[in-house]
Every structure is written in structure tokens, then in C-alpha cells.
Amino acid sequence: MNQIHRLAIVGGNHGNELTGVYLVKKFQQYPHLIHRASFETLSLLGNPKAITARTRYIDVDLNRCFDNKKLSDAKTSSYEELRAREIQQILQPQNQQNVDTIIDLHTTTANMGLCIILGNWHPLLLKLAADLSAINPLVKVYIHEQPKGSGFLRSLCNLGFAIEIGAVPQGILNAELFQQTEQLIYSVLDYFEDYNQGKNLPKNDLLTVYKSIGVIDYPRNEVGEIQAMIHPQLQFRDYEPLHPGDPMFITFTGEEILYQGNSTVYPIFINEAAYYEKGIAMHISEKELIKIS
Amino acid sequence: MNQIHRLAIVGGNHGNELTGVYLVKKFQQYPHLIHRASFETLSLLGNPKAITARTRYIDVDLNRCFDNKKLSDAKTSSYEELRAREIQQILQPQNQQNVDTIIDLHTTTANMGLCIILGNWHPLLLKLAADLSAINPLVKVYIHEQPKGSGFLRSLCNLGFAIEIGAVPQGILNAELFQQTEQLIYSVLDYFEDYNQGKNLPKNDLLTVYKSIGVIDYPRNEVGEIQAMIHPQLQFRDYEPLHPGDPMFITFTGEEILYQGNSTVYPIFINEAAYYEKGIAMHISEKELIKIS
Secondary structure, eight states: OOOOOEEEEEEOSSTTOHHHHHHHHHHHHOGGGGOBTTBEEEEEESOHHHHHHTSSOSSSOGGGOEEHHHHHOTTOOSHHHHHHHHHHHHHSOTTSOOOSEEEEEEEOSSOOEEEEEESSOOHHHHHHHHHHHHHOTTEEEEEOOOOTTEESGGGGSTTOEEEEEESOOTTOOOHHHHHHHHHHHHHHHHHHHHHHTTOOOOSOSEEEEEEEEEEEOOOBOTTSOBOEEEOTTTTTOTTSOBOTTOEEEEETTSOEEEOOOSSOBEEESTTOGGGTTTTOSEEEEEEEEEEOO | OOOOOEEEEEEOSSTTOHHHHHHHHHHHHOGGGGOBTTBEEEEEESOHHHHHHTSSOSSSOGGGOEEHHHHHOTTOOSHHHHHHHHHHHHHSOTTSOOOSEEEEEEEOSSOOEEEEEESSOOHHHHHHHHHHHHHOTTEEEEEOOOOTTEESGGGGSTTOEEEEEESOOTTOOOHHHHHHHHHHHHHHHHHHHHHHTTOOOOSOSEEEEEEEEEEEOOOBOTTSOBOEEEOTTTTTOTTSOBOTTOEEEEETTSOEEEOOOSSOBEEESTTOGGGTTTTOSEEEEEEEEEEOO
């Protein structure tokens, strides 16, 4: 395995997710905090205009703009498409060292705790995830497979991943989650430092992962208006089993809508604010215990 | 006391506070739910453009546009200033019956539970508040004095008030809070119905109120950037006593900032997302037990 030479920490990919924004501002003010001897660490604000406007994005979701087509299309005109190309040029400059990994900082209104989202099954990422969950049992691991260049910032490189923290509303800082996220980032940096120095000792050889198998939308009428809310028994229950027949939604007039699937699934991203417009009430996943080699 | 002839329920005064938006949509679909024999009930969406855009407002905060100067200024040009005049014309049509009371539906990221916000000490409002808190002990009463025509929608009439529900993030529905808000509205309607019919029996003759005495901003640097977060020991502790010397904020580098006041206060609206830009980290109040006559 090659060494890690350059690592990027990105906050404010979504402008109203303040934890990442203020962590990156802190790292830019105190760079020694993210300095490690064996690699270079960049820190970067993703969407400055959206951060100023206290909104997720200005024109389109920046974190869906990192696909090969949009990045190479000279006719891109939205602010975020242009910004995605700028970010790519910073992280992957021509004829220079590209970043080897990206830590993309997010928050969610779902009760996801401290979640590491991996876009692939790269062994180094799985070992990292196992290490982090050994250090802090609150850490959860979600595998949401995305091919390289699929649109997400983290998909710019094989070792990119997201840290997704919740539940926290858009537009606010929760000090406890801020500090937990900060410690998690230091653990990631320490992990890569040890890795570069050949010191990685597996702290865990088994890892529980939640593997994405799809999404479920809200019940909607013919014009796309939602007709129900997340059921109170499901709200805040990310990572817990949802069995066939369990209540899933409740309509505005109080009728329960039950989960109709054939097998038990593990919902994640339950009631994420930004996903109403994307047609997503929750992600669903399978829970797996995997062996880390 | 005069009778209540017309009552208005307004949701979506802020476009990203979905509880009120979807309650008003429900009432418009099922008007019998808010029909009472002795008065007319209007239901109205406050800021349709902001609701569509899933944002608090388009140009300026609609709920600061109902002051006499803005409402009478023919040169108003922002979307919300124009919308405020439209709403005033609906609620207070010339030469027709004005609404006697307004229920303005809001949500907050602060942990305010089911809060009734009164803009004055009108005896009928205090009796209503005492009645509601007798029916549901979760109800809290906040008195934030505002003269008529001070900018808030509820200040259009003496008996206007807000229902402020939290904690709920902007942009999502929490089914449990949706249903509790709905029941609270029905209790208000039943109260006015009984009042019109001379049937109001005081359910409580004592009422705990939180009386606004000011606001506290985040510590900021010279360019207005916040330098600290709500302290974890204060987060979610709305209505609880804050004593001199208690931790109030924590800086990004972990230093505690203590409450420097001379007397115990009761913070409310702690860490409301929309108030970061307004220079408000929390409201502070005094707790009073008042006799309802």
C-alpha cells in the first residue's frame, strides 16, 4: 500500500451544516492541531457563498457536482458546478500530488450519532473504521457504495469518506457534537500517521457495518406533496431494526403506514431535512458483521 | 368584554417551520376541524414563496414586517413587506370585521416544548394561557411585551399570540410535536367558543409565566463572527434557572464563559437557528407566579 502524502479536511460542503464550517475555521486558525509529521493536511471550506447565506447551497447541491461529466463540462454555469471544479483543482492539481484522502464533514437532522460513511470497501478504510469504533463505541459505519466520480466530493478519491454527525438542526452548533467530531478527526489523523509509520495495530478484527440497500420516500400525492410524517416510533431510531409490519409513517390525519418489505432492515438518515426535496424519507440498510483482515 | 367574531390561524410565517405549514394545509383540507359555532376561523399560509423555497424568508423576515411604518409605506419593495400588507388586508379588511385574534404557528430549534408567547398582559390572554396549561402541563407561557404594530404578525391585534414549538429542526416535521400542536390549537378554539358562550370557568387561578427581560448574544470578534457555542450544560435547558457564575458558552478552544449577571434568570430560545444572524444566543426571562383574576 502506498503512503498517505496529502489529506484534505472539508467543512461546509453544505453551507448550513455549521459543525464542519467552524471546525475548519478552527483548523485554519490553529494549523498545528491537524499537522502530522508524515503527511500534509489541507483544510478547506466547501461552499463559501452558501456558508455566508446560511443555506445548504446557492444553485444546486455542491455535493452532487463532483461527477466526471459535470467536472469536465466547460459550459457549467451554476455557482456550485464552478466551485466543484475549483475544489477539484485544489485537491487534484495537474502535474502535482493529488490528495490521497478526503474527510468531508457533514451534519444531519437524523439521529445518526458519529457516523463514518464509506463509498467503497477499501481495506484501509475498513481498518480505519474498525479502529475508530474501537476508540469510540459511539462510532457507526455506513457503507453507501459510490463509484469514483459519482458526484459526491468524497468520491474524488478512493480513500475519501464522510463524517456525518447528528441529530443536529441545520444552522446551529451543538458544542458536545462539535467536540466529539473534533476528537474523531484527530483519531483519523493519528490513524494515518501510524499507518504511514507502519505502526497500525488492528484494535478490532470484527466490524459492524450498515450497508445501504436503497431509500424510501414519503408517501406523496400526485403533485409530489408529502402525505405523511415519520412515525413517532421510528423517529430518532436510526440503526435500529425495522421489521415487516412495523409502523413507518403516520398521515396528517393519524393513520399508520406500516413497513411493507419482506425482511428486516436498518433505517439511517431518518427525517433528514435536506432530503425532503430529494424524495428520501430514509435510507435503508442491512447490518453486517465483517472480519477485518 | 366583546365577543370573538373572527380568528385567524397562520402557519408558515417562516417558510421552513413546517409544523404550522402542514397544520394549515390540513385545516384548509378539513375545515370542519377548526369550525366553531360562535366565530369564524380563517387559516392562512404566511409566506408562500418561502415555503416553496424551504427557507425562513426570501428577502427579509416576514415576522418583522408588521410595523405601522412598513405597512403604510407605499414604497415597500421586498417580497415580505408586500406580503405583510396583503396579510393585513386579509385579516383587517377596510370597512369589514377585523380578526379579533391571531394564532401564529412557529417552531424553534430551542427546547421550548409547547410555548404560548404573549405580547401583552391582556386578562383574556392570561386566562387562556392558564386554561391551556391546566389542560396540558407541558404548556409554558412566555410574555415578550410588544406594543401593537411592533413588527410581529401577532401584534396586529391585542389578542394575537404565537405558539412556539420545539425542539424541532428547520425543514422537518416531527409527528409527535405536530399532533401536540394540533391538540393545543383545538384547545384554544374551544376556549374562545366557551368564552363566547359565557362558559369559561377558570381551571387555574395561578399561572407561572416567564417574562422577557432581554437577550444575550454570542461572544463575537470585531467582524461579528461568533467565538463560542452554547455551553453543553445550558443546551436544551430552556426555562431552567441560570445563576450568576453558571457556564453559558464554551469557546471553540474549550474555554468556559460564565454568566456574569447579578441575578438568576431563565433562558428561553437557547440556540435558535434563525437567531444567529439576529445577534441572539438566547432570550432571558424572569419567572413569575401570577394570580389570574
